[in-house]
Amino acid sequence: MTLIQLTPLDLTLSAILVLALALLSLRLSLGIERQLLIAALRTVVQLLLLGLVLKFLFVQSHPLLIALLALFMLFVAGYEVMARQQRRFLGIWGMGVGTLSMFISSFTVTLLALTIIIQAEPWYHVQYLIPLLGMLLGNTMSGVAISLDHLTHNAWQQRQQIEARLLLGHTWEEAIRQLRRNALRSGMIPIINAMAAAGVVSLPGMMTGQILAGAPPFEASKYQILIMLLIAAGTGFGAMAAVWIGSKHLFDDRERLRLDRLSAAKE
Amino acid sequence: MGSLTLKQFKSPLLEPIELHIPAGHCTTLSGPSGSGKSRLLRALADLDPHQGEAWLDDREMASLSGPAWRRQVGMLPAESAWWDERVGDHFPEIDNTLLERLNLSPDTLQWEVSRLSSGERQRLAMARLLCNRPSILLLDEPTANLDQKNIGRVEQLIGEWRKEHQTAVFWVSHDPDQRQRVGEQAWRIANGRLQVQR
Numbered sequence: 040m041t042l043i044q045l046t047p048l049d050l051t052l053s054a055i056l057v058l059a060l061a062l063l064s065l066r067l068s069l070g071i072e073r074q075l076l077i078a079a080l081r082t083v084v085q086l087l088l089l090g091l092v093l094k095f096l097f098v099q100s101h102p103l104l105i106a107l108l109a110l111f112m113l114f115v116a117g118y119e120v121m122a123r124q125q126r127r128f129l130g131i132w133g134m135g136v137g138t139l140s141m142f143i144s145s146f147t148v149t150l151l152a153l154t155i156i157i158q159a160e161p162w163y164h165v166q167y168l169i170p171l172l173g174m175l176l177g178n179t180m181s182g183v184a185i186s187l188d189h190l191t192h193n194a195w196q197q198r199q200q201i202e203a204r205l206l207l208g209h210t211w212e213e214a215i216r217q218l219r220r221n222a223l224r225s226g227m228i229p230i231i232n233a234m235a236a237a238g239v240v241s242l243p244g245m246m247t248g249q250i251l252a253g254a255p256p257f258e259a260s261k262y263q264i265l266i267m268l269l270i271a272a273g274t275g276f277g278a279m280a281a282v283w284i285g286s287k288h289l290f291d292d293r294e295r296l297r298l299d300r301l302s303a304a305k306e
Numbered sequence: 307m308g309s310l311t312l313k314q315f316k317s318p319l320l321e322p323i324e325l326h327i328p329a330g331h332c333t334t335l336s337g338p339s340g341s342g343k344s345r346l347l348r349a350l351a352d353l354d355p356h357q358g359e360a361w362l363d364d365r366e367m368a369s370l371s372g373p374a375w376r377r378q379v380g381m382l383p384a385e386s387a388w389w390d391e392r393v394g395d396h397f398p399e400i401d402n403t404l405l406e407r408l409n410l411s412p413d414t415l416q417w418e419v420s421r422l423s424s425g426e427r428q429r430l431a432m433a434r435l436l437c438n439r440p441s442i443l444l445l446d447e448p449t450a451n452l453d454q455k456n457i458g459r460v461e462q463l464i465g466e467w468r469k470e471h472q473t474a475v476f477w478v479s480h481d482p483d484q485r486q487r488v489g490e491q492a493w494r495i496a497n498g499r500l501q502v503q504r
Contacts, residue, residue: 197389199383199385199387200387200388200389201389202353202383202387203383203386203387203388203389204389205353205372205373205376206351206353206376206380206381206383206435207376207377207380207434207435207438208373208374208376208377208438209373210373217389291355292372293352293355293371293372294371294372294373295352295353295354295355295372296353
């Protein structure tokens with residue numbers, strides 16, 4: 040089996056479908072046509088650029104360039120995590136908490152997968168590193184963003200309960216324990232659901248891609264299993280790191296709750 | 307037992323405070339709403355950042371960790387908060403005589419918090435705090451939601467308690483008669499300054 044190449048015409052046809060949807064949204068005054076078109080445009084531009092960059096890196100596989108691309112992806116993910124917070128930490132912590140926890144989890148898991156499991160030669164082979172890291176970052180990003188958002192939102196809402204515990208002499212860790220648990224749980228539920236539904240309800244994107252590209256289905260299954268498990272681990276560790284760092288930063292050295300370290304809620 | 311001493315203690319809205327409450331004594335505090343009474347108590351419990359010194363007997367606040375200080379300097383906020391469903395889950399240990407003195411039945415501990423009336427909440431919050439045996443009590447309108455009978459019970463309990471355990475008490479109250487009844491000394495906030503009334 041060989042890959043059937045897509046022509047610009049093929050992409051235009053699918054774009055026309057989205058345009059039609061935007062027109063319908065306009066007629067029904069749903070008010071999402073602008074967002075829809077911008078997001079679609081971003082998909083086209085970003086993915087074409089990524090394709091070009093990867094094409095270049097496949098030829099020029101200099102480790103420094105690969106590291107640069109990986110770091111760029113990390114910072115964009117860090118920014119996205121921050122942008123999804125209703126109340127973000129002020130200062131460098133706003134981007135720092137998410138970026139650091141994704142660095143700890145996604146990078147470590149990717150490294151582990153490349154060196155010990157896949158054993159690509161060299162281990163930083165672009166063909167494996169960038170797709171793996173991308174999938175891990177993308178999923179970890181959601182987990183981290185949801186967990187952090189729950190943590191800060193609930194700390195704000197349950198300020199009185201937290202302070203009641205502090206007033207009785209409880210430590211900051213006792214006072215925030217319930218919130219931490221709930222934040223972690225909500226960050227991990229999407230990946231748990233995705234694993235439970237994989238192959239029965241949904242055909243995961245990567246496996247679909249490999250099959251379309253002509254890989255034997257059973258090989259594609261194995262790769263998908265590997266990815267799913269890595270994503271689950273990466274998301275879990277990432278969310279844990281984010282919740283731990285974030286909840287620690289909600290308190291100062293006298294173990295007071297410091298909600299003044301969070302920004303005002305955005306709409 | 308414990309006495310409370312403040313040296314150049316600076317809390318929001320207020321000028322630096324010099325104050326001493328001897329062990330076993332009660333000082334009342336009054337002032338218009340929004341004048342910084344509750345914020346002063348929060349700062350004394352080290353729940354808000356502040357400047358200046360606060361001493362519990364011969365120990366400075368900074369020499370104890372935040373939780374250790376708050377365990378000793380027990381503050382009862384005007385509105386109590388509950389983090390578990392069942393009342394009893396908020397009590398590490400239970401002193402039934404304490405509940406009796408506050409006119410609460412031990413059965414209350416099996417109840418869900420949402421079932422409590424505001425008066426029951428306030429008295430249970432008082433019991434929860436006293437179970438910690440703090441050396442100093444900071445009370446923010448502790449009888450605001452109580453009927454006359456229970457106001458009397460709380461006043462009597464605190465009066466006996468502070469003598470029994472030699473606890474210094476700082477009591478915020480809007481009621482002039484109550485201030486007369488419960489405290490040896492009365493302070494008032496006027497124009498951001500703490501003044502002795504009697």
